[in-house]
Amino acid sequence: MEGTPAVRIRGITKSFGEVVALDGVDLDVATGEVHGLVGPNGAGKTTLLGLLLGLAVADSGRLEILGTPVGRTLAVPDGVAGFVDGPGLYPSLTARQNLSALAALRRYEAGGTVDIADALHQVGLTDVADDRVRGFSLGMRQRLGLAAALLTRPRLLVLDEPANGLDPAGKRHVHRVITGLAAEGTAVVLSSHRMDDLAALCSEVTILNTGRVVFSGPVSKLAAESGELEYRLVTSDPAAAQRLAAEAPGLRVVSSGDASQRRDADVVVRGPVPALDELVVRLVQAGVALRELGPVVPPLEAAFLALTENGTENATQSGARASDQSAQTDEENLS
Structure with a gap:
């Protein structure tokens, strides 16, 4: 800068x-x-x-x-x-x-x-x-x-x-x-x-x-840095949403309400953002209204937990990659 x-x-x-x-x-x-x-x-x-x-x-x-x-x-x-x-x-x-x-x-x-x-x-x-x-x-x-x-x-x-x-x-x-x-x-x-x-x-x-x-x-x-996250979906047809989520490549259904008994059941899926985008497209094409979509754990919180709980060694390597270029530049300026 x-x-x-x-x-x-x-x-x-x-x-x-x-x-x-x-x-x-x-x-x-x-x-x-x-x-x-x-x-x-x-x-x-x-x-x-x-x-x-x-x-x-x-x-x-x-x-x-x-x-x-x-x-x-x-x-x-x-x-x-x-x-x-x-x-x-x-x-x-x-x-x-x-x-x-x-x-x-x-x-x-x-x-x-x-x-x-x-x-x-x-x-x-x-x-x-x-x-x-x-x-x-x-x-x-x-x-x-x-x-x-x-x-x-x-x-x-x-x-x-x-x-x-x-x-x-x-x-x-x-x-x-x-x-x-x-x-x-x-x-x-x-x-x-x-x-x-x-x-x-x-x-x-x-x-x-x-x-x-x-x-x-x-x-x-x-x-x-969060990678794959869990997302909660609330739709007009939980049963159809659960079926489409199970069929969507790159996603897996983590948990859901009793979609056969409750019209307001939510579905929780896990996967990367591109796979989630594809699921949204499939829901729209199937005529299923998406009423609510959001991460179960916010992306920043998920990244924080991953960096601080999955081992200091791996986290340090991630942080080093993030700041390596600026560190090299500053070392030259300070020398």
Whole structure:
């Protein structure tokens, strides 16, 4: 990609005693990109986010943030904001007072920051701006943490599970803020266990497993890693749908309702997308109405499970193939 990336990581390692949290991690995040960071519990996500926020120091490797090399000190360049393990807030203060205290501590200069009222409005907390934070729900605390990060007009925003505890309205506010920042050129790195958030927000995703990168690349490529999936079909004639599915090349019927007794029974089939497309054509030609069709497990979730549960060795090889070309280019640039 053109220009200096917001984040460039090469060969980062980090251990806590005998526990290896990060093992030779490479990562690139472009300006204006929303990059998802996912993995099982204990995969190293929080450690990596902590490095980006200057809360930890790598044992070895190279880390550049906003074009500035980060050494062996607990510091990062100006323009970085976010939170890990939930935002730190004063429970006895109101939402507005929390942001005012943070602005005073950081000595934010007028003109280079977002107005406190505007930050609260962006995350949908205007109506509770003068309520004490001790009464806030988890989702409201997450949104207030995001508002605090907005005060600096960050060029790199680092968020740990920003959708945690959010109701639909809160989720909409958070998504709007993140996509708006990315459109203005801010790089966003966020961790999430929710595949729907990744699909909605992220253009690139990195999967960690036992401290190693097992996949890094476009979300569309991750979805393609799913291979064969199970799909549920609801039709106007379940018996005919089951028969046609059983006859379709490349598909197999995994389970179905009692198609001979129930008119609303669904049919679950497994196979690649081209075979599923052919089944849809056959259903239409047979006069069977297709009322519902969708994967039993979303493609991103299926790919995630395959990469993290089918053995680290195979997953690592898959991830290496996905990023081999960019790694070779960066090695040349850094040498």
